[in-house]
Amino acid sequence: MRVLRVEKLVPGGYGLARTEEGTVLVRGALPGEVVRGRPTRRKGALFLEEAEVLTPRPDRYPHPLPPTADLPLLYESQLPLKAGLVQDALERIAKLPFPLSPIRPSPRALAYRTAAQYARHPLGGLAYRLPNSHGLVRVEEDPLVAEPLAQALRVLSLWPLPVEEVALRGSLLEGKVLLGLIGGSPEALKRPARALVREGFAGVVWAEPSERGRFRGRVQLLQGEGTLRERFGPLTASVSVEGFSQANPLAAGELLEEAQGLVAGGGRALELYAGSGLLSLLLAPRFREVVAVEIGKEAVRRGEADRRRLGVENVRFHRGDAREAARLGAFDLVVLDPPRAGLSPGVRRYLLETRPREVLYIACNPATWARDVGELVRGGYALAFARPYDFFPFTHHVEVLSLLRLG
């Protein structure tokens, strides 16, 4: 057994402690806390997955949270730690001294999520999956989900559904929820789906479990509506249970509002990793032509429907891989919002070869963002703006809104 003092929060939500054998990454411990446990070596690093906290911080959050909530602190105490992750990544990885704009808190610290997934508990009801394990913890209630989802959880805890997982997508604008049932047989689920719509769900979708990821296999609408409308700041867009949309629409709306004011406008704009193209639709009035590239079929279909509904004529959706951006030519502005892995080498090369005047980069992983920003800055860009945003209170996750300009 070792007794360790946690120094700081690091990407991935671990607390970092130092010992003579090297640094230890401690799960569930916060900066300033003293913990006890037995570190084990994994992939060359030392981890302490189950630590006993000997001296908890006085600002630890005193109420129950889901196991995914790896930052259990009073809300005001979370924000400097999250901003610190971004500042640290910029300095350590990009080697860039740059004054970040102050972190923008989530408009709601609790009850903010409009998307969530749960496993079925073998003894009935729903369960959280424990991070890095096959363990399940029964869900009684989830303080992080918005009210329409909290109500849906109460209904689902009484339903013995023969599925592996459920996914929920709600809308704050409509006060409704879509339900995804993953696993089981669509034929056998048709009747329960009808009953669930009578219970108040706006729609029920079935999905085949797939090793490639949730909703990457067959998907079938069983009953009711397939999409809802949601407000993201200045824009109203459609959301679905099976395709990507931001899970905290109030915080995402604030980011979109600020992003809109950052860019100069011009001839051609390109949005890579566009989802349903919220930024393309928002920026359309400032450009002659906007191209939105997204790999997911369902998100492209939704974006195209939103484009028609909003009467936007100059946005073109392109279903494809961002790595093939070079085929689309050069643009005045490139907007990027990649998954956690950040930009592929091909996309970084494309930017450095075609040299758009402005690059608006929205990131959900400060480490890969800092790597990409570092490379762009070495290639002649200047970081003009960067602000962390909190989309996921009570977790280590932090978004960044940033703008790079050709120097």
Ligand SMILES: C[S@@+](CC[C@H](N)C(=O)[O-])C[C@H]1O[C@@H](n2cnc3c(N)ncnc32)[C@H](O)[C@@H]1O
């Ligand atoms: C973080 S989301 C951003 C979506 C959108 N900007 C939004 O806020 O709703 C990343 C998106 O990139 C898409 N994606 C992932 N890899 C891709 C690739 N290689 N090419 C194009 N799109 C990709 C995902 O399907 C997802 O919709």
